Amino acid sequence: MSEYTPPLRDMQFVLRELAPLDQVAQMPGCEEATMDLAKAILEEAGKFATGVLSPLNAVGDREGARWQDGEVATPTGWRDAYRQFISGGWNALSCDTEHGGQGLPRLVSALVEEMWNGANVSFALCPMLTRGAIEALELRGSKAQKSAYLPRMVSGEWTGTMNLTEPQAGSDLSAVRTRAVPQADGSYRVHGQKIFITYGEQDLTDNIIHLVLARTPDAPTGVKGISLFVVPKFLLKENGSLGARNDVRCVSIEHKLGIHGSPTAVLAFGDTEGATGWLVGEENRGLETMFIMMNAARFSVGLEGIGLAERAYQRALAYARQRTQGSEIGGRSGSKVAIIRHPDVRRMLMSMKSRVEAMRALACVVAAAMDTARCHPDAAHRLQSQGFADLMIPVVKGWSTENSIDIASLGVQIHGGMGFIEETGAAQHLRDARITTIYEGTTGIQAADLVGRKIARDGGQMIRWVIEHMRDVEAELVRKDESPLVAIATSLRMGVAALEQGVQFIVDHHAREPKKTAVGAVPFLELFGIVAGGWQMARAALAAHQRLSDGSDDTAFYRAKLDTAHFYADHVMVRASGLAHAVLHGADSALAIDDDRL
Numbered sequence: 001m002s003e004y005t006p007p008l009r010d011m012q013f014v015l016r017e018l019a020p021l022d023q024v025a026q027m028p029g030c031e032e033a034t035m036d037l038a039k040a041i042l043e044e045a046g047k048f049a050t051g052v053l054s055p056l057n058a059v060g061d062r063e064g065a066r067w068q069d070g071e072v073a074t075p076t077g078w079r080d081a082y083r084q085f086i087s088g089g090w091n092a093l094s095c096d097t098e099h100g101g102q103g104l105p106r107l108v109s110a111l112v113e114e115m116w117n118g119a120n121v122s123f124a125l126c127p128m129l130t131r132g133a134i135e136a137l138e139l140r141g142s143k144a145q146k147s148a149y150l151p152r153m154v155s156g157e158w159t160g161t162m163n164l165t166e167p168q169a170g171s172d173l174s175a176v177r178t179r180a181v182p183q184a185d186g187s188y189r190v191h192g193q194k195i196f197i198t199y200g201e202q203d204l205t206d207n208i209i210h211l212v213l214a215r216t217p218d219a220p221t222g223v224k225g226i227s228l229f230v231v232p233k234f235l236l237k238e239n240g241s242l243g244a245r246n247d248v249r250c251v252s253i254e255h256k257l258g259i260h261g262s263p264t265a266v267l268a269f270g271d272t273e274g275a276t277g278w279l280v281g282e283e284n285r286g287l288e289t290m291f292i293m294m295n296a297a298r299f300s301v302g303l304e305g306i307g308l309a310e311r312a313y314q315r316a317l318a319y320a321r322q323r324t325q326g327s328e329i330g331g332r333s334g335s336k337v338a339i340i341r342h343p344d345v346r347r348m349l350m351s352m353k354s355r356v357e358a359m360r361a362l363a364c365v366v367a368a369a370m371d372t373a374r375c376h377p378d379a380a381h382r383l384q385s386q387g388f389a390d391l392m393i394p395v396v397k398g399w400s401t402e403n404s405i406d407i408a409s410l411g412v413q414i415h416g417g418m419g420f421i422e423e424t425g426a427a428q429h430l431r432d433a434r435i436t437t438i439y440e441g442t443t444g445i446q447a448a449d450l451v452g453r454k455i456a457r458d459g460g461q462m463i464r465w466v467i468e469h470m471r472d473v474e475a476e477l478v479r480k481d482e483s484p485l486v487a488i489a490t491s492l493r494m495g496v497a498a499l500e501q502g503v504q505f506i507v508d509h510h511a512r513e514p515k516k517t518a519v520g521a522v523p524f525l526e527l528f529g530i531v532a533g534g535w536q537m538a539r540a541a542l543a544a545h546q547r548l549s550d551g552s553d554d555t556a557f558y559r560a561k562l563d564t565a566h567f568y569a570d571h572v573m574v575r576a577s578g579l580a581h582a583v584l585h586g587a588d589s590a591l592a593i594d595d596d597r598l
């Protein structure tokens with residue numbers, strides 16, 4: 001059974017050529033992030049991913065997390081791996097230095113995160129959600145809350161959770177019912193039930209810091225009446241040490257299709273006297289904070305898709321090299337060959353490889369924009385970069401995760417019957433990937449956000465700015481006047497034209513005929529993902545072409561980059577025009593049939 005191998009060479013290529021780390025390192029606060037440092041971090045993270053996390057991936061899947069009498073036991077080896085994870089400083093990579101973090105650019109930590117996900121996504125979820133909770137407290141926590149919780153959450157001594165979902169409130173958080181009643185001492189008593197809470201209970205740390213959405217007694221209905229509370233599992237004494245157990249209990253954990261190692265908890269708040277919590281930020285503005293945090297978490301779930309897809313690809317590639325079946329098509333000898341020699345298997349592998357590379361490049365370009373939005377000395381530059389990152393996050397989340405399911409499914413296909421057999425491991429990737437299009441907002445919700453808030457609201461201004469950049473790349477490819485760059489340019493031109501049609505349709509129809517744009521929202525998200533990924537593949541092709549012209553001795557690597565971009569242009573980008581058709585013309589047929597005829 002193959003284990004995970006960190007794609008270090010590819011990651012370095014992205015950092016040098018597509019999302020240049022040296023540009024990020026020029027900004028104040030990022031100066032230490034040199035290429036040498038990033039290389040060393042990626043190598044060390046790669047060793048940890050391969051040596052510690054990856055071997056536990058199948059163990060976590062087989063054993064799963066176990067619940068007994070309100071306590072949760074993580075799978076064998078999880079506790080030791082977590083101890084090593086935090087003592088290695090991995091928990092704090094991108095956290096603010098003020099509370100003990102290492103303040104590394106998101107660009108570097110995103111690639112490290114991809115490795116954790118490729119090695120063991122169920123494990124990686126715990127630090128991912130802790131980081132989300134850290135960000136919310138950094139952003140809106142009081143001074144006292146920050147000093148009480150942040151140092152120990154940043155170090156990983158305690159973990160954090162996000163408590164949004166309730167049985168009647170999933171995508172629609174306006175339906176949240178959990179109540180928070182103010183007390184004379186300034187605290188609140190929280191009562192309610194939260195479901196599907198990732199790592200809501202675990203045996204890795206002494207305390208868990210829950211961030212909980214709830215309503216105060218006089219809160220307005222709907223999303224404008226939701227506040228955010230911090231509710232620790234154990235209350236803290238004056239000196240910061242652990243005090244009494246709070247009134248929050250894990251009632252059960254879910255039995256799931258995938259990510260078995262990650263406990264998904266039902267939490268009961270306030271079954272007896274009420275769980276003690278404290279307001280984070282202003283009353284009734286909890287959803288705003290949660291959304292900022294969710295944006296970061298959505299990007300992270302996109303990285304889950306990329307890590308899982310990379311691992312599924314690696315496993316399928318290893319199998320395709322080793323499995324012998326049939327003889328070479330058109331060959332004369334009739335001798336048996338490894339299935340990698342069959343054109344259809346090769347097509348599937350290329351489809352996996354090219355999309356993984358496109359997704360990684362796109363995510364890194366967005367991560368660099370997040371760094372620019374945080375650190376650039378010029379305010380206009382910061383604003384533009386934030387706008388770009390905001391536009392792209394639903395695409396990184398939605399497109400990368402939808403792709404990960406398809407890529408993991410192709411991985412099963414390449415294994416033939418063995419892919420369907422659990423011991424091979426390919427099936428686990430498919431089961432694990434399946435959740436990524438659901439949590440942190442389903443693909444439907446990402447697409448609604450993209451179409452409504454990110455495109456229609458500014459009349460398509462930001463996306464047209466992105467399209468201009470795509471056109472610049474196309475022009476540069478044409479200027480080279482060489483194969484396969486011209487073919488890549490032609491395909492990019494068609495993709496961009498399809499994207500532009502989709503944008504125009506959304507801008508023209510969103511306000512007047514919202515159902516029409518809603519039908520096309522997910523196809524549009526996919527269309528945008530494909531074209532944005534193709535834009536990055538085209539940039540990769542240009543960079544590889546340049547290196548080859550410069551006489552690089554890594555010819556095989558750069559030739560493969562060109563070939564992969566060419567494949568993407570021929571097999572992936574060409575789907576853009578079909579999707580544009582669905583966006584522009586697909587609404588009537590989707591809406592025509594009565595509900596009871598469906």
Ligand SMILES: Cc1cc2nc3c(=O)[nH]c(=O)nc-3n(C[C@H](O)[C@H](O)[C@H](O)COP(=O)(O)OP(=O)(O)OC[C@H]3O[C@@H](n4cnc5c(N)ncnc54)[C@H](O)[C@@H]3O)c2cc1C
Binds near residue numbers: 171198
């Ligand atoms: C393993 C796991 C871990 C999770 N971890 C957490 C966690 O840590 N914290 C937490 O708070 N939650 C967590 N969740 C909950 C998760 O975020 C929700 O399941 C998700 O947001 C979808 O909500 P729902 O399940 O209620 O589905 P619903 O909202 O009922 O959606 C059902 C379907 O309807 C569609 N739909 C609903 N509304 C709309 C709309 N307005 N427009 C278009 N389509 C729509 C959806 O896209 C979906 O296809 C987790 C869930 C799982 C399964």
